[in-house]
Amino acid sequence: MPELPEVETTRRGIEPHVCGQRVSGLIVRQRRLRWPIPARLGRHLQGHRVRAVRRRGKYLLLSIGQGTLIIHLGMSGSLRILRHDQPPGPHDHVDLLLNDSSRLRFTDPRRFGAWLWSAGPGEQHPLLATLGPEPLEAEFNAAYLHALSRGRRLAIKSFIMSSQVVVGVGNIYASEALFRAGIHPARAAGRISAPRYRRLVATIKEVLTEAISQGGTTLRDFVDGEGKPGYFRHELRVYKRSGMACQQCARTIRDVRIGQRSSYYCPGCQR
DNA sequence: AGAGGTACCTGGCAGC
DNA sequence: TGCTGCCAGGTACCTC
Numbered sequence: 001m002p003e004l005p006e007v008e009t010t011r012r013g014i015e016p017h018v019c020g021q022r023v024s025g026l027i028v029r030q031r032r033l034r035w036p037i038p039a040r041l042g043r044h045l046q047g048h049r050v051r052a053v054r055r056r057g058k059y060l061l062l063s064i065g066q067g068t069l070i071i072h073l074g075m076s077g078s079l080r081i082l083r084h085d086q087p088p089g090p091h092d093h094v095d096l097l098l099n100d101s102s103r104l105r106f107t108d109p110r111r112f113g114a115w116l117w118s119a120g121p122g123e124q125h126p127l128l129a130t131l132g133p134e135p136l137e138a139e140f141n142a143a144y145l146h147a148l149s150r151g152r153r154l155a156i157k158s159f160i161m162s163s164q165v166v167v168g169v170g171n172i173y174a175s176e177a178l179f180r181a182g183i184h185p186a187r188a189a190g191r192i193s194a195p196r197y198r199r200l201v202a203t204i205k206e207v208l209t210e211a212i213s214q215g216g217t218t219l220r221d222f223v224d225g226e227g228k229p230g231y232f233r234h235e236l237r238v239y240k241r242s243g244m245a246c247q248q249c250a251r252t253i254r255d256v257r258i259g260q261r262s263s264y265y266c267p268g269c270q271r
Numbered sequence: 272a273g274a275g276g277t278a279c280c281t282g283g284c285a286g287c
Numbered sequence: 288t289g290c291t292g293c294c295a296g297g298t299a300c301c302t303c
Contacts, residue, residue: 003296034279034298060298075297076281091281106290110280112297127299154274163298168298219296260276 002073004135005211007058009230010079015053017081018096018104027096029088034074034114037094041074044117045069045096054122057167061122068122069096074112080105087174090116104168132166135204142167142198149189149197156192158259159186160204169204172217172239173266177204179238184270185263186256202203210235 002010006052039042048065055061058080062069071079082103088095094106094115106115118125133140145166149159155179160169167175178185181202184195193199211217216230219240237247240257242264251268 008298032280053274065289072297074280108280109282110295110297152273158274161297173297217296261273 002058003170003173004058005173005232006216006230007049007055007060007073007168008212009085009216010073011053011055011060013102014079014081017102018050018062018098018270019053020050022099023061024099024124025192027091027095027097029110029254030093032112033108034072035116041069041115041117045068046075050098056123056128057163058170059122059128059135063121067120068118069126070116070118070125070127071106072114073258074108074110074114074128075130076110077106077108077113080107084190094109103228109160130164132164135166135168135208139186140201140205142194144200145201146192146194146197152182152190154186155258156183156189156200157261157263159189160200163263164202168178168208171218171261171263172206172236173207175212175239176236179264179266180207185258185265187271238266240264 004089015089023045026045031037044067046066049066050062052063053060054063058072060071062071065080066164082105084101089107091109092105092107096104098104105253106113122128146167152159157166157174161171163172174183177200180194181200183192183200211232214230214232214235215228217232218229219233238253241253244253246249246253246266249266249268253264253266255262257263257265
């Protein structure tokens with residue numbers, strides 16, 4: 001479900017409701033997520049104030065007391081604010097209880113998500129320590145990508161989806177950014193010129209920024225912290241559009257498997 | 272070191 | 288209707 005724009009949309013949705021509040025409890029109905037929720041998590045959180053809701057890649061970082069609650073939404077996870085208790089559904093695995101009697105509810109049918117604890121600010125946690133730059137920051141630029149890609153035979157789509165290279169670019173936005181940049185998704189990363197990387201960096205930033213402003217992409221069931229869907233799906237030009245005509249050149253959009261992921265491209269526009 | 276495959280899990284859908 | 292197999296927005300971890 002969530003790529004960077006969906007995680008950022010979630011962050012913005014929950015931040016005003018959660019920030020500044022004290023944690024009054026934690027209800028764990030299903031401990032077995034990607035990794036088991038630490039048995040002592042509730043004790044770390046209880047009674048402490050939520051000082052900030054940050055994001056690093058697709059990880060949400062809630063600064064609570066002196067430590068950090070690290071939340072990942074996986075493929076199918078979502079968070080929403082409940083004003084009052086509501087009967088939990090079968091995939092409502094965790095509730096973070098807040099002192100104004102509202103709660104942050106975590107729903108995740110596939111259970112690829114995670115709730116972890118870091119004693120410090122979170123960025124030093126093993127899962128976050130090796131992450132590449134944020135795509136919307138200045139350090140993510142053409143010179144960086146071009147230099148890093150030299151000699152690499154990996155498909156460009158897999159390359160930009162690697163979290164060591166850049167965080168937050170998932171399967172939807174990788175296809176969309178490559179279409180806008182005119183680059184074939186299977187092209188070897190090491191065989192793309194500096195000018196074309198300039199274009200690609202620009203389209204990655206553009207696609208992610210547009211998607212955030214639209215509240216993300218809702219394909220099946222993504223909703224933000226208040227239950228609203230994202231509208232970027234109306235802007236998708238190739239993703240899930242195989243068999244349809246390219247809006248730019250009218251050729252038929254194709255799909256191909258790259259790194260076990262469905263990838264969509266226009267054979268006329270992308271080389 | 273880099274590249275590719277596997278694993279984790281549930282639900283929805285196409286095809287028979 | 289019911290079964291089977293495949294697909295899904297992520298990514299750590301394993302092997303070659």
